[in-house]
Amino acid sequence: MEQQKKTMKALVLEEPKKPIVFKEIEIPTPKSGQVLVKVESAPINPSDLAFLQGHYSSNKGYPCVPGFEGSGVVISSGGGILGWSLVGKRVAIAAQTQWGTYAEYCVADANSVLPLPDEVSFNQGACTFVNPLTVIAMLQIVQEANVKTVVHSAAASALGKMMVRYFQDNGVQVINVVRRAEQVEILKKEGAQHILDSTQEDFDEKLKALCTSLNATIFFDAVAGELTGRVLRCMPNKSTVYVYGGLSLSGSVLDPSDLIFRKQTVTGFWLTEWLKNKNIVSLLFLLKKLKGLLLSQLKTDIQREACLEEGINAVKFYTSNMSKGKVVFKPQNRQEKQNE
Ligand SMILES: NC(=O)c1ccc[n+]([C@@H]2O[C@H](COP(=O)([O-])OP(=O)(O)OC[C@H]3O[C@@H](n4cnc5c(N)ncnc54)[C@H](OP(=O)(O)O)[C@@H]3O)[C@@H](O)[C@H]2O)c1
Known part of the structure; x- marks a missing residue:
């Protein structure tokens, strides 16, 4: 075992909704069925923001280290x-434990955790689970x-770019709704x-015409707020909206008559719930498919690497520049070529 140190650098959330703090803490000990991973890269995702703001469903106790996904050894x-x-292997990490990926370990x-192919860099590997699996x-x-x-x-979004590539290659068209030129x-x-x-100005009219001509009856909504009902209003009867994010930070507003008279649903x-309903054979099949697509349809743009010391400033930078790609923490301070 490589690790001799007793303490590590980490971003720590002492209590819900408090700002994260950079500090030296004890290296956690894995229990039976768990592994300790030396973290090389860890992205900031909207689910991490939601967790930091106290809006995300999680069993983490406090104090804890945030960061739901990453990569390392x-x-x-x-x-x-x-x-x-798994000892010695390069892996992608889905970290649901108290000791997440915004730390050296x-x-x-x-x-x-999923062993990574050699050709997948730590930055790409760090974005293996949350968005690619959701798109699948x-x-x-x-x-x-x-x-x-x-x-x-x-x-x-990162997920939206994957959806365009992956859905189109599988014969499904996407009507992409954005908020800026x-x-x-x-x-x-x-x-x-x-x-x-x-x-x-002509958004609703154009959306209605497209949804009607292409018979778009499923809406994946990451925004919520007034957009949920606005889009649903333009869709054919019996359409379904899957609200899967709350980027507007407000509840979905819906017209009851769309639900009552037009049978909209x-x-x-939530990926976590969706995965729970998969048996081991279909999970293995999924992971095999995922590995093969990480450098093509399910690739993630990385815009910036940050060290742990940057903490809350890296989070703020990401929040103001979300469409430009992921910001990843590099706990070992080893840089990788961008978009490798
Ligand atoms: N439910 C699940 O299991 C699950 C799994 C994976 C992902 N997700 C969700 O998927 C969504 C995308 O994740 P990601 O990692 O791909 O995000 P990302 O790459 O960080 O991009 C976020 C995008 O959302 C836009 N945005 C932010 N606030 C907005 C608002 N109020 N109204 C409209 N657009 C807004 C940003 O545009 P600007 O540049 O204009 O800010 C940016 O294009 C998130 O909501 C995330 O929570 C959910």
């Missing part, structure tokens, strides 16, 4: 065949419903065919 196991078999359940899950939902066109909000350009570069800016999507 497994340096020790708390016990169990799977954990031991994190603790993860051995079945929540969404395509399954669409295919099971036999729907050929969907509407997507906050579409210039620059985002239209971002999505054009990804090959998106239908992009509508919700700040334009509203539901939620």
Whole structure:
């Protein structure tokens, strides 16, 4: 085992909704079934922001280290065949434990890490789980419903770019809803065919015409607030909105007559819950598919690397520049080429 140190640098959340603080804390000890990972890269995602603001469902106790995903090298196991078999491996991490990825070391359940192919850099590998798996899950939902066109909000997000590439390659069209002209350009570069800016006067009219002609009956909504009902109003009868994010920080506003008379439905999507319903065979199949797509359809743009010391300033920078790509913490301060 490489690790000899007793303490590590980390970003710590002492209490819910308090600012994160950079400090030296004891290196956590993995329990049986868990592994200790030396973290190389850890992205800031909207779910991390929601957790820091106290809006995210999580079992983490306090104090804790935030950071729900990342990548690194497994340096020790708390016990169990799977954990031991991972020691020394480069892995992607889904960290649901108290000791997340915004630290030099994190603790993860051995079945929540995935060995990374050599050609996948730590920065790309750090963005393996949250968005790519969600896009794969969404395509399954669409295919099971036999729907050929969907509407997507906050579409210039990292997830939105993946959706454009992955859905189009699988024969599903996306009507991309954005809120700024620059985002239209971002999505054009990804090959998106239908992009509508919700700040334009003719937005509702154009959306209605597109949804009708392409029979778009599923809406994946990351924004909520008044946008949920506004988009649903433009969609055919019996359409369904999957609210899967709350970027507007306000509750979805809906017109009851759309639900009552037009049989529109509203539901939620949470990757964690969706994965719980998968059996081991379909999970293994999913992970194999995921690995093969990490450098193509499910690739993530990285705009900036930050050291842990930058803490809250890195979070603020990301919050003001979300469409430009992910900001990743580099706890070992080892830089990688951007977009490697
Ligand atoms: N439910 C689940 O299981 C699940 C899983 C994965 C991801 N998600 C959700 O997926 C969404 C995208 O995640 P990501 O990592 O791809 O995000 P990201 O790359 O950080 O991009 C966020 C995007 O949202 C836009 N945005 C922010 N606030 C907005 C608002 N109030 N109205 C409209 N657009 C807004 C940003 O545009 P600006 O540049 O204009 O700010 C940016 O384009 C998030 O809501 C996340 O929580 C949910």
